[in-house]
Amino acid sequence: MNKRLLGYLHIGYWVLVFMQVLMVALGTGVLGTHFDWHLFLSIVLPVKALQIACSALFFYVNYLLLVPYFLKRGNIVKYILSLLGCLFAFSPLYYLMEQIVYPLIGWKSYNLDLDFFFAFIVTLGANFLNIFLGLLLSYLMDWRNIRAEKEVAEKEQLKTELAFLKSQVNPHYLFNTINDIYSLTQQQSEEAPAALLKLSELLRYMLRESDDPYVPLINEIDYLNNVIDLQKIGQKGQSYINFKVVGKIDQQKIAPLILINFIENAFKHGVFKDSEAPIQILIAIDVQAFHLHIRNKVNTHKKDRTGGIGLVNVQRRLALIYPNRHTLLIDQQTDTFIVDLKIDLYD
Structure with missing residues (x-):
């Protein structure tokens, strides 16, 4: 007053x-x-x-x-x-x-x-x-x-x-991607220019558009597409990832960089070179709800002593941004890791 x-x-x-x-x-x-x-x-x-x-x-x-x-x-x-x-x-x-x-x-x-x-x-x-x-x-x-x-x-x-939690988005993926693109340029690969363009779009989104509290859902999905495409390029075609979006994308908005940790976690701890068990990423959308489902085979040969920080951060961000408006289920089995996230996009 x-x-x-x-x-x-x-x-x-x-x-x-x-x-x-x-x-x-x-x-x-x-x-x-x-x-x-x-x-x-x-x-x-x-x-x-x-x-x-x-x-x-x-x-x-x-x-x-x-x-x-x-x-x-x-x-x-x-x-x-x-x-x-x-x-x-x-x-x-x-x-x-x-x-x-x-x-x-x-x-x-x-x-x-x-x-x-x-x-x-x-x-x-x-x-x-x-x-x-x-x-x-x-x-x-x-x-x-x-x-x-x-x-x-x-x-x-x-x-x-x-702001602190957003700054904790794992930078290792970016460093690895830059190294992959450098290798492509050394080999004079035809994929190098496309990979560099995707990395440019990815960085632009992270540094500029993600300053807003909410961004158009289509922008966040495009960002994930670029991340997945760069992952495939870096693995020289030996990365098996099924990424599918179901539903109509209209004017929905979502908090930026809220999904990338789940994708990075699947890349970091999952098996993506098995054509029989590809990483499954499904996004289902309707007018008021968002649903992300990820299933990946666990790579038992990878041991990361620093793992888990990204998931803790994203859980905290979800609690702050979508209190009582989301459900997150993480099911870690012997050979399978499942993430199931549902968000009510509107109060």
Whole structure:
């Protein structure tokens, strides 16, 4: 809530209080049985305006000064004493209004002379509700500010953590791909230019488009296609990967680089040179749901002591980006590794 809107709310509140006081005054018959515009404008309106002005002044002295400087600092005794002092300070104002100002405009609130003690009681009665409202509003605004600051801090922490997790995308694949393309150029292979172009597209996506919190799903799938194609090129045609996309890709969006760890994990720990047991990658899409299913044969001859970090990162990212909107099943059998991921693309 910005300061301008908050100011409008304060003004609106006192306007409503003023209207309510006027209606109460008219309802009690201060103008007699017949409405008199001259009497209303010359007496009732200025009298009630002065009363509301005094109430507003007392409210803001308590709300802006006494509560923040004494009560919120733990000085309860000082707050009570300062509140009593404020009531005593305002009592002469109410006394002057009742004894001098109001009679000048033909108004008399009480049928007896007002002494100072009675003026104090009138001041307390007129501002008792304002004391409570000042306390309530002050602590409500503190609660609102603390909540807003907490939300900002959580968002910043989330952004920082997501940025860190995205930066952990395994760079080994890129280094291996560069080495593969270098070998192709050394051999003057016709596949070298195409491989270099795919690597360029892959890097452009990682460094530029992936800065957005969500990207078009078609871009993420194109990125995976490039990754798979480069894997096949690097293995000189000895990489057996079945990549299939089922369903209509329309305007769906997905968090960038959220799938690559599963693909890299299949390449890193799976068997991709067995034509009888190729790596199976299936993506099924509908309007609101995304489904990724990966099945690969486990390469029992590969031992990677640093493995598993990528999957931990992507699980954390999924929990941050799609809380209660995804299911991830990882089934590691003796000779088969299965990943099954489902994401609700819309709230």
